[in-house]
Amino acid sequence: MTSLAPPASTHPLAREALVASGLAAAVAAALAWLGPPGSDVAAHVYQAALYQKHGFELWNNFWYEGRYSFVTYSLLYYPAAALLGIRLLAVASIATAALAFTVVAAREWGPASRWSNRSFAVVWAGVVLSGAFPFALGAALALLALWSLQSRARVRFALLTALCFAASPVAFILLVVLLAAVALARAPKRDDLVLPAVTVSAIGVVELVLWRVFPGGGRFPFSIEELAAACAFCLLGMALTWRVPAARVLRWIYVVYLPVLIAAFLVPSSLGENIARLRFAAVPLAILTLSLRRWRPFPLAAVAFVLALSWNVAPLAASYAKGASDPAADARYWTPAVAFLQTNLDPSYRVEVVDTAGHWAAAYLPAAGIPITRGWFRQEDFPRNSVLYDDELGPRSYVGWLRRMAVRYVVLPDAPLDYSAKGEARLLAGGRSGLRPVFRSAHITVYAVPSPRELVTGPGAAHVLRFDHTRLTFSVGRRGRYRIATSWSPYWRVSRGCIERGSDGMTVLDAPRAGTVTMRFMLGAAPALATLAGRPVRSCAT
Template sequence: MSTADRRLLAREATISTAVAATLAAFLLWATPPGIDWAAHAYQRTFLLQHGFQIWNNFWYAGRNSFITYSLIYYPLAALLGIKVLALASIAMAAMAFSIVVFGQWGHVSRLSSRSFAVLWVGIIGAAAFPFALAVSFALLSIWALQQGRRGRFAVGSVLTLAASPLAFVLLAVVVSGAALARGSLRNVRVQIAVLAGCAVGELLLYRLFGDGGRFPFQTLQLLPGLIFCGIGLMVTRGVAAAKPLYGLFWIYLAALLTAYVVPSSVGSNIERIRYLALPLALIAVALRHWRPLWLVVPAVVLAAVWNATPIAVSFLRVSSDPEASPAYWQPAIGYLQAHLSPSWRVEVVDTVEHWPAAYLPDAGIPIVRGWYRQSDFPQNELLYDGGLGARGDEGWLRRMGVRYVLLADAPT
């Protein structure tokens, strides 16, 4: 890389990092908490109060915490605080993304890296902070690969998995896509060995501590991802510089179909790559010089819509949620603390944003359900059956050891 290119890279990385950090700071400190915020706040509090306890008796009639969801996020959040860690994760991801795409494609990646700096901040609306932390590690791992630092790639892969198994899956998709583009396993054996070793370790943890939960993945959720992959393949086909993207779209297509067919805790979460949809599309069309317009314009528009939709929905939901305040739940908490025996649990009829899953356990009140929908299956699957009657409901409450049922007047 020439001196001029290094200066341009430093400039782009600085701009992307500064933009992402500024926007993230504003959203973190000046807007309502994101959708999953309370879940992370509760688990951070649980860690501070009880240490790294694997078993948590306050969610889902008892479940394993941390070990299969995120090993390192909550200790780091306890040390730095949720907001500071989120800010660092987002800024680091923006910096690493700009370096990775510039290192691969040069100055044509500038629009892509800047769009990532703006759009990636939208993850704050969902408050998917373990995933955000893991993505920053994943991007640093890819950067290490570009530099030929296989040891650093191995460390980054382990950190990615420890922060979020979902992000590790997406890292494996990217690395596999690059290997497919090469058409040979000659120079990727170390990467494959590292990823395979991490995957085996994670599967062992799920075997030992998993709850058998699964996250739904409906056909209507699958279709946008298939369209994104299809258009991506059309845009990158035959473009020599876009071979890594071409391989990525093929591997991601396979990952989508696998997650759809095979029930697992991943489910429709595999589509979280949509937070990078527009930056990826902008690279793809730039590599073919924005021609032909009939192909590249729809590709960019559809990617932008798919990218922006979850961000807009997240912020609209959190800005109008009446149940987010602790004061809303205080009367119920006070009553339950005065009347609930330690031998019983509480069933809270689920609300739109699941806030009671944070406030009641934080007050020492065990509940039957919790924050993560995938953990409802198969234990609480009957609650999703339209034919559940009074007898079935009563039987389920008795099996779960429920003494009180709490029905809020917030949206359910």
């Protein structure tokens, strides 16, 4: 990308960029401190606190059946959030993005980008309502990387691109889309392509290695309706930029983004619908597209703008409505249930919480030392917890799932529920689940699972003695093969016997004799290399 603005416009550009940044900061701060918490804030509250207390522990037993932390989501965001605070970091990320967007757009399109820049400052601040703060940080770094590329500051570009990836792999993918569009639109010289290509390729290799070494196996849903809306945005953008010379880069953005969307829909992965997050900038992109063609013909331009506005604002408005009506965001809402569970829950079991719209149980219960079968990451639900998404969820399949997950108690709140929890709530409230209520408070009912199955089961009696984020200590009554209802990782180390992956993705122990066994999560070069090569790992005590 090259600057189209003459040197004399430097001061007006700086003034425009500062105005946009200040406007974005003001709107974002108002939403962060005066508005309801965003949809994803519960996860950030818990994981930032987890980082502050334990540092970079890369495994967490208290969400789902155990999962990798930080390394598969964001390496940069949680240390930064622990340092600055979640709200301040969100406002700083959004203000920085508005500053960089204004500079990049004004250098590329000049005065035609003015209203696009100002609209970006307003609508991008709405990301606060979604709570997608790692993505907001990654997007700010991506825009700074584009600014550096415009300025031919190649080393700075490479550094910012790497930081973008460390903050948010989704933001990095969208940055790659933009870089590909610029390359196709500009056909730059080979020398200008080398560093961006090498940087992106190197980071892509790192991502592939991390994906292999820390396998998750989950997938994020991507509905056909969301795909249709995103594709319509691209197709409309392509049509409106056709034969508009000044919009050549924009046209290629729409062209490149379209197959990326389709690929994310067709290939199940943890990316899924997250690829559609360019929608948070749909309004400024639409305004820029229409400004470059001087809003002609106006009826078509007006329809296109309304459609972009709807696609941009609809999820933010939904997030605002959910957050404003969610009493579960208050820690006091969960206090009675936490007190009951801390008194009655044996360490051999987990707790299932019927998920609320804001997922606040994923913050407050694990923080109180209570392991739960679900968490915040939607992609972790598939395929293991997909039974909860079944419209025909029945008592037999539900209780069977609870037993497989070693659940002793189920918590049913009266707060607005996540869409995946409504069938589960109907089953419990209707009395058809076979679970009996054992505790009630003003807002919460706790049910006991009949004949629950413990975390460790096998040929002899087994009992968990200690259960924390990265360690599990238990006793076994005799030699034999035991199922441990904790997700398998090649980095588990055992004090006695041998462990390996079970057929259901859980951990299996071959115990040579009765006694106490400790399982610890410990990184190691040998299991990492074996996992990278696709070889099965069996870990034995030394």
